[in-house]
Amino acid sequence: MSKEKSIIGIDLGGTFIKFGLFDGEGNLKEKWQIRTRTESNGKWILSDIGVSVSERIRAAGLTMDDLAGIGIGVPGPVLKDGTVNRCINLGWGVVQVKEELQKITGFRNIFVANDSNVAALGEMWKGAAKGHSNVVMVTLGTGVGGGILINGKIVHGAFGAGGEIGHINISESETEPCSCGNRGCLEQYASAPGIVRMAKKELAESNRVSALRDKQFITAADVMDAAGNGDSIARGVKENVAKALGRALANVAAVVDPEIFVIGGGVANAGDILMEAVQRHYRQMVFHASQDTEFAFAQLGNDAGIYGAARLTLCKD
Amino acid sequence: MSKEKSIIGIDLGGTFIKFGLFDGEGNLKEKWQIRTRTESNGKWILSDIGVSVSERIRAAGLTMDDLAGIGIGVPGPVLKDGTVNRCINLGWGVVQVKEELQKITGFRNIFVANDSNVAALGEMWKGAAKGHSNVVMVTLGTGVGGGILINGKIVHGAFGAGGEIGHINISESETEPCSCGNRGCLEQYASAPGIVRMAKKELAESNRVSALRDKQFITAADVMDAAGNGDSIARGVKENVAKALGRALANVAAVVDPEIFVIGGGVANAGDILMEAVQRHYRQMVFHASQDTEFAFAQLGNDAGIYGAARLTLCKD
Numbered sequence: 001m002s003k004e005k006s007i008i009g010i011d012l013g014g015t016f017i018k019f020g021l022f023d024g025e026g027n028l029k030e031k032w033q034i035r036t037r038t039e040s041n042g043k044w045i046l047s048d049i050g051v052s053v054s055e056r057i058r059a060a061g062l063t064m065d066d067l068a069g070i071g072i073g074v075p076g077p078v079l080k081d082g083t084v085n086r087c088i089n090l091g092w093g094v095v096q097v098k099e100e101l102q103k104i105t106g107f108r109n110i111f112v113a114n115d116s117n118v119a120a121l122g123e124m125w126k127g128a129a130k131g132h133s134n135v136v137m138v139t140l141g142t143g144v145g146g147g148i149l150i151n152g153k154i155v156h157g158a159f160g161a162g163g164e165i166g167h168i169n170i171s172e173s174e175t176e177p178c179s180c181g182n183r184g185c186l187e188q189y190a191s192a193p194g195i196v197r198m199a200k201k202e203l204a205e206s207n208r209v210s211a212l213r214d215k216q217f218i219t220a221a222d223v224m225d226a227a228g229n230g231d232s233i234a235r236g237v238k239e240n241v242a243k244a245l246g247r248a249l250a251n252v253a254a255v256v257d258p259e260i261f262v263i264g265g266g267v268a269n270a271g272d273i274l275m276e277a278v279q280r281h282y283r284q285m286v287f288h289a290s291q292d293t294e295f296a297f298a299q300l301g302n303d304a305g306i307y308g309a310a311r312l313t314l315c316k317d
Numbered sequence: 318m319s320k321e322k323s324i325i326g327i328d329l330g331g332t333f334i335k336f337g338l339f340d341g342e343g344n345l346k347e348k349w350q351i352r353t354r355t356e357s358n359g360k361w362i363l364s365d366i367g368v369s370v371s372e373r374i375r376a377a378g379l380t381m382d383d384l385a386g387i388g389i390g391v392p393g394p395v396l397k398d399g400t401v402n403r404c405i406n407l408g409w410g411v412v413q414v415k416e417e418l419q420k421i422t423g424f425r426n427i428f429v430a431n432d433s434n435v436a437a438l439g440e441m442w443k444g445a446a447k448g449h450s451n452v453v454m455v456t457l458g459t460g461v462g463g464g465i466l467i468n469g470k471i472v473h474g475a476f477g478a479g480g481e482i483g484h485i486n487i488s489e490s491e492t493e494p495c496s497c498g499n500r501g502c503l504e505q506y507a508s509a510p511g512i513v514r515m516a517k518k519e520l521a522e523s524n525r526v527s528a529l530r531d532k533q534f535i536t537a538a539d540v541m542d543a544a545g546n547g548d549s550i551a552r553g554v555k556e557n558v559a560k561a562l563g564r565a566l567a568n569v570a571a572v573v574d575p576e577i578f579v580i581g582g583g584v585a586n587a588g589d590i591l592m593e594a595v596q597r598h599y600r601q602m603v604f605h606a607s608q609d610t611e612f613a614f615a616q617l618g619n620d621a622g623i624y625g626a627a628r629l630t631l632c633k634d
Contacts, residue, residue: 148572148573150467155573157451157570157575157606158574158575159574159606159607160574160606161570161574162573164571164572164574165571167604168568169571172488181605182604250486251568251572252572253474253478254478254481255465255479255481255568255569255572255573256474256479256572257472257476257481258474289478290475290481293476
């Protein structure tokens with residue numbers, strides 16, 4: 001690829017579509033976002049993307065010929081041919097993202113991958129996992145997403161489900177169902193709603209004093225803040241989050257044994273109090289050879305998706 | 318590589334060292350084995366290998382110059398530089414297998430990998446996973462070994478622990494320790510000794526009639542045979558083996574989402590009765606996208622190791 005050519009990285013989310021215009025060396029030149037129109041089963045999303053890209057390209061004094069590639073991360077399983085199989089947040093069933101975007105833009109060099117995998121790629125390229133090529137990223141937010149990179153490349157999976165770490169089963173005894181229909185998934189413990197769910201359960205089952213009892217609505221951040229202040233109920237919940245995550249990541253290590261785990265998403269804002277506990281539980285449970293896996297917090301925040309999507313266009317397969 | 322050149326594949330086990338002489342297209346021309354001398358911390362093993370290779374090469378009318386490569390699978394974690402970190406079965410601590418074998422044989426093109434990973438490579442090349450490039454193999458024997466192939470290449474892992482499927486944690490409630498020191502590893506349920514352990518426990522805890530009560534020594538094969546004959550205690554144990562394996566493989570799928578699972582090792586001789594139950598439990602527990610992963614029994618038996626070791630010499634990294 002010529003260094004003068006530009007790259008577009010797109011992070012397609014359920015609320016916003018984020019865009020980044022990069023130079024050929026991966027420097028972010030400009031970023032913008034538009035709302036995601038999820039009405040009518042998201043039928044306008046891809047044409048909205050096409051319009052926004054061509055408008056900005058023109059405004060930047062460029063044409064499509066000045067682009068080396070367009071990369072896009074989507075919130076669902078992506079098959080090898082760039083087909084997406086069900087994105088609940090977008091209202092999509094089966095959508096040929098790559099093919100349709102090629103038609104809409106008249107541009108061929110389009111790369112599609114799952115958003116969590118793409119975020120991992122972004123962190124490897126320009127963030128917390130720089131210098132590594134075997135990376136596992138876990139994103140703790142409304143759900144729990146995961147991305148696996150082996151030899152610098154995304155593990156997409158045969159059915160687009162590579163890195164679905166949120167649905168690793170970590171409990172035999174869970175009685176409530178996960179959003180996926182199973183019981184005992186990591187997501188039920190380490191997502192923001194999972195943390196709130198556990199806190200409410202603890203508050204209902206015990207009479208202990210807790211700052212959380214004064215809140216009308218409890219958020220995951222409230223729980224982590226209270227844990228930091230020594231609140232015993234909140235600390236118990238924090239330990240359970242860390243134990244669930246440590247157990248799941250120990251199982252991930254028994255499969256791909258990465259160099260580094262990168263933890264991102266809103267829940268990661270809890271910081272060291274969470275990180276210390278996750279590593280402690282991980283080391284207790286992991287196979288001895290993998291005791292020394294590195295841990296780091298994600299560094300790119302909301303930009304991981306556009307960085308990773310841009311990097312996607314530089315992958316050779 | 319010239320097609321006329323030959324390849325040596327070596328499977329280094331705790332009792333025997335197996336050798337295969339292959340032509341450049343992977344046809345097995347000759348195989349032989351020698352005993353593994355584990356005395357004196359296995360210090361003779363590599364020189365025994367060197368002697369055996371050069372003797373056979375000469376006997377076949379070849380010289381070392383006629384070899385394209387030598388591949389070897391070893392029963393322990395292997396780092397990128399071909400160093401092995403602790404092989405309990407061989408009495409080894411840290412051994413520079415690649416470097417030492419290069420010195421002993423005077424031959425440079427030597428490739429070293431973990432034996433379970435190598436067996437997976439063999440099954441992909443010439444066995445049950447032919448035509449696939451994203452493969453997970455699990456070997457149920459004295460222990461539970463695993464091998465992961467992504468895009469046709471072994472996932473060695475940062476600490477040589479890629480594919481340590483036997484040490485995926487699948488039970489929170491286990492009280493007995495695994496050989497690795499943890500509690501609740503797959504190996505405690507799906508290895509031959511694990512099956513015998515569960516059967517003895519069931520027999521002790523219940524008064525139900527069982528053909529297993531007549532045996533002085535129970536083997537895993539006895540348990541599976543009795544399960545096939547409708548013995549209710551043995552059937553319960555078989556369901557527990559299958560549930561443990563189904564659960565662990567569902568977790569593996571949430572990480573690498575392979576095209577196919579290959580099941581090998583002595584326990585796999587139980588055949589369809591085990592396979593049906595494993596797939597049933599897998600489908601109940603796996604993330605919905607990966608419902609249709611293929612399952613197959615290994616086809617190369619004890620030769621998987623020499624085939625995979627030969628194939629290792631053809632890998633580009």
